[in-house]
Amino acid sequence: DRDFAWLPDDLPTLAPQGYQIRITPEQVLLMGADAPGLFYAVQTFGQLLDQVGKNLPTLTITDAPVYPVRGVMLDVSRGKVPTVDTVLEIVAHLASWKINQFQLYIEHTFLWPSHPDIGKKYDALTPEDLLTIDAACADRHIDFVPNLQSFGHQGHLLQMKQYAHLAETDARWTLSPAEPGTYTLLDEFYQEFLPNFRSPLFNIDSDETWDLGKGKSLPMVEEKGLGRVYLEHILRVRELAARYGRRIMFWGDIILHSPELIPDIPDDTIVLQWDYAEYPNEAHVRQFADAGKAFYVCPGVSTWSAFFPRQQQARGNISRLAQLGVQYGACGLLNTDWGDGGHYNLQGLSYYGYAFGAAESWRPGSTEGFDQTFGRLFYGPDGAAVMDAMRALERVERPLPETTVMDVPTFHMGFLQGPPYRDTLTQEAVEAMLTGAGHGVALLKRQQGRTRQPLVIEELLIAAQQDLLSAEKAALAVPFHRQYTVVQADNDLGALSALVRETGHQLRRLAKKAASVPERFAPLWLARAREAGLADVLEYQLEVPNELEASAEWLRHALRTAKRTGLVPALPERDDNWRPKVAKIQQG
Numbered sequence: 366d367r368d369f370a371w372l373p374d375d376l377p378t379l380a381p382q383g384y385q386i387r388i389t390p391e392q393v394l395l396m397g398a399d400a401p402g403l404f405y406a407v408q409t410f411g412q413l414l415d416q417v418g419k420n421l422p423t424l425t426i427t428d429a430p431v432y433p434v435r436g437v438m439l440d441v442s443r444g445k446v447p448t449v450d451t452v453l454e455i456v457a458h459l460a461s462w463k464i465n466q467f468q469l470y471i472e473h474t475f476l477w478p479s480h481p482d483i484g485k486k487y488d489a490l491t492p493e494d495l496l497t498i499d500a501a502c503a504d505r506h507i508d509f510v511p512n513l514q515s516f517g518h519q520g521h522l523l524q525m526k527q528y529a530h531l532a533e534t535d536a537r538w539t540l541s542p543a544e545p546g547t548y549t550l551l552d553e554f555y556q557e558f559l560p561n562f563r564s565p566l567f568n569i570d571s572d573e574t575w576d577l578g579k580g581k582s583l584p585m586v587e588e589k590g591l592g593r594v595y596l597e598h599i600l601r602v603r604e605l606a607a608r609y610g611r612r613i614m615f616w617g618d619i620i621l622h623s624p625e626l627i628p629d630i631p632d633d634t635i636v637l638q639w640d641y642a643e644y645p646n647e648a649h650v651r652q653f654a655d656a657g658k659a660f661y662v663c664p665g666v667s668t669w670s671a672f673f674p675r676q677q678q679a680r681g682n683i684s685r686l687a688q689l690g691v692q693y694g695a696c697g698l699l700n701t702d703w704g705d706g707g708h709y710n711l712q713g714l715s716y717y718g719y720a721f722g723a724a725e726s727w728r729p730g731s732t733e734g735f736d737q738t739f740g741r742l743f744y745g746p747d748g749a750a751v752m753d754a755m756r757a758l759e760r761v762e763r764p765l766p767e768t769t770v771m772d773v774p775t776f777h778m779g780f781l782q783g784p785p786y787r788d789t790l791t792q793e794a795v796e797a798m799l800t801g802a803g804h805g806v807a808l809l810k811r812q813q814g815r816t817r818q819p820l821v822i823e824e825l826l827i828a829a830q831q832d833l834l835s836a837e838k839a840a841l842a843v844p845f846h847r848q849y850t851v852v853q854a855d856n857d858l859g860a861l862s863a864l865v866r867e868t869g870h871q872l873r874r875l876a877k878k879a880a881s882v883p884e885r886f887a888p889l890w891l892a893r894a895r896e897a898g899l900a901d902v903l904e905y906q907l908e909v910p911n912e913l914e915a916s917a918e919w920l921r922h923a924l925r926t927a928k929r930t931g932l933v934p935a936l937p938e939r940d941d942n943w944r945p946k947v948a949k950i951q952q953g
Contacts, residue, residue, distance in 0.1 A: 382465075383429030386410055388421050398429070401506040405463050412461075412742055432690070434661065434697025435726035436466030437719050438512065438568075440669075442474050442521075444708025444902065445894035446488050451712060453501050458716060460505035462723035466699065467502055468512040468568055473521040475513075477557050483522060488895035495561035503563060511562040511611070515551055515602050516540055516571035534580035542598045543581040552605050559609045567606050568637070571599060572616035592623025596630070603634060617660070621649055627656045637699060639663035643681035647689055654693035661697035662690035666718025670706040673758050673828040674714055680732075683722050687729040698726040709886075709902045712893045713821030714828060716743065717755065744816040751816060754808035754825070760801025761832040764794040778838075780872065780916040781936050786842040795840045802833035824889055827882070834879055838913075841871050846936075853933045861933050865924045869917040876913035882906055 372394075377385050379398035384406035387394040395410055397403025409426065437459055441447060447455075452469070459467060469490070476489040483489075495509075502509035516539060522528050523537035531550065533541040540547045559567065577595060578586035585594045599615055606613045614635035620627060630636060636653050638660050640646055645664070653660040664686040667679040687698055700722030702715050720739050724732050736756070740748030763769045770785055778785065809826040816822055845868050852860045883903040890899050919937070927933050 377427060379427070380429035381433065383427070384409070385428075386413075386424070386426040388424050390423065393421065401465065402429075404460075404506050408461050408463060415742060430463065430727045431729060432687075432695070432698050432726045434466050434508075434699075435464050435723060436468065436510075436661070436697060436699040437464055437722065438468040438470055438663075438699055438701045439715075440470040440702060440704035440708060441490070442470055442472040442514075443704035444706075444898045445704070445712075445890060446474050446490065446897055447712065447894050449494050449497055451893040452498050455712070455719075456498065456501050456505060456507060459719065459723070460507060462720050463727055464719070464723050465506055466508045466510055466697070468510045468699070469498075470512050470514070470570070470703075472514045472518055475558060477554060479553060479557060482525065482527075486897065487521075488897035492557070492561050499562055508564045508566065509562055510564045510566045510568055510614075511559055512568040512570065513554060513558055514571070515569040516598060517574035517577070518570065518572070532580075533578075533582060534576040536576045538576050539574045541581040542577075542594060542601075543585060548601055548605065551602060552608075555605055555609055559606075559611060565610065565612055566614060566635070567609075567611035568614045569599070569602050569606065570616055571602070572618050572639075574619055577619075590623070592620065592626045595619050595623070596626050599634070600631070603631065614661070616663075617649075617653065621652065624652055627652060627658065630656070630658055632657075632659070634659070635696070636660040637663050638695075639665070639701065640686060641665040641667065641678075641682055641701075643678045643685075645682060645686045645689060650686075650689045650693050650695070654695075659696050661699045662686045662695045663699045663701055664722065665701040665703065666715050666722070668710040668715050668718065669703045669708070671762075672710055672831040673761065673825075674710065674718060675762050676717065676755065676759050677763055679718050680721060683718070683725050684730065684732060687722075687725040691729050698722065700726070707898065707902050707905060709905065711824035711828065711889055713818065713824035716821065744812075744818055744821075747812060747815050750808055751812055751822070751825070754805040754812070754829070757801045757808065758805040758829055758832055761798045761836055764790075764797035764801065768794045770794075770798075779912060780838065780842050780845075781919060782938060783842060786839065787846045790839055790843050792843060795836070795843050798836035799833075799840055802829060802836040805829040806833050820889075820892060827885055827889060831882060834875065834882075834909075838875055841868065841875070849936060853935065856931075856933050858927050858931075858933065861924060861927055865920045869920055872913045872917040872920075876910040876917075879913065880907070880910040882909075 373387070377396065379385060379396070379402060381398055382401045382405065384395065384397045384402040386406055386409060395403065395406040397406050409428070413421070439455065456467060473483050474487050474489045476484045476491045499509045518538070519540055520538055523532040528550070529537060531540055531544050531547050533539040574595065578591045582594055603613050612633055612635070614637055617636040617638045620630070620636070636658055638650055638653055640649065641664065650662060664683040665679065667675040667682065683700065690698055700719065702718070717739065720743070721732060721735060724735055736752045737749065740752035744751045768789065768791070770789060806826070806829045809822060809829055812822050813819070813826070845864070848864055852864060883906045886906065887899060887903060890902070923934050
């Protein structure tokens, strides 16, 4: 008893994963309900030391999570494959934010020993890589859940000659449940993939099976219905996973099309209800809850298909879906970071969304003042300036309260054809975009070399510069479309000549600035990711200066046509009309 005399008499009763920190003038006492709880007490105490130093205040903190499962999923199949060191850095950050589940979304980026051709061109993760990550997660009370696409999203696999016969249709998107070889192959995959993880869970994905029932499985669908054929595949994969001691989870989007089948989902299966809208669909969450099924709510960090994240959408999406999950009894929250469009957004830009999701899954609705806290803890004493820059950059996405342009008038919107330039953006909105992007760039430049996260600052800076170019393009396009409409209506060749001359000059100026992006982007990609996928992203980025040059060429051609015919031609209507001209420019 003397050995424990320092313990207080009033030991708390703590909820699972909960902890208490007591600081008095005599002692600092950290207590946990269990090993994770004590680990989280250490994380909070470290954050407290970071903020106040050695002059600790007298206080008591008693805390426990609302969601027992708080996860992050990172797509490593559609764009960049991170290095193991990068993944370990991510894991360390997640642990400090009390995340306790982590997944890597994999389609083809794993090096199967018996199917080496699948991943060899993609710098794929090896079994040794996964074992290293799994060990690091285990040390930090994070469940590293295996994630392997097992139905749709099989474009890479099914384009390969030796697997093409398993495709549902010529689209080569979905594995056909009518092919017995589908289940033989999946079993072979699982046999070599699953042993690299300690987790008892397994995410089989199986979302967006767009061509299911349109090819080989059509007779099955005509007999049983599309929903039943889909569910039977899930059940067969569940049996395969059970051979390896795994409980499956799968995305809930397809089964929602057949809600009468939701009660038939086995009770030991977890449904992943994803929804990335700023205002998520409550009815979809309720359908799984009403059927008594175990489910996670799955928001997203909204980094995909954008250089700078759509943070306003992400905050609304994460916080509202977290609250719906609590309302309807979700057993977990899995925050997603997808790679749509090639995952050309850099890794450091996702950390804000990860941390915001961690806060909302620990205690939904408690993120007031989040920016100030995150900025100080993640970036250091100057973190407030970084957060000011990030909020300024949000104005490129939403320049005015009533104007949400998302990622439409970005680098990749056709200058001549873009409807937002004609229909959505006003001059006031464009000026707000320019102000926000310009302020963000200026603030970030001043933070270079001044924070704890120098690489993240560089990643933020190039995204900010890309957004500034997008704003400059919008600032040129909006008045151009207005003026061109008048010029065409008046059939004014003199005004057309002046407009083409000035606009062409500005387009070439922007093209030159845009052409410098890839050479600055590449080192930042390689700082965290393997080389595979980089060439495609750089080619994608080079479409921007090519499109701007093609637009300038179209205007010169329009002026020549007008002089020859006496008529000012209409602007092209389709976004892809510039692509043939791009090819011509690239050929010299």
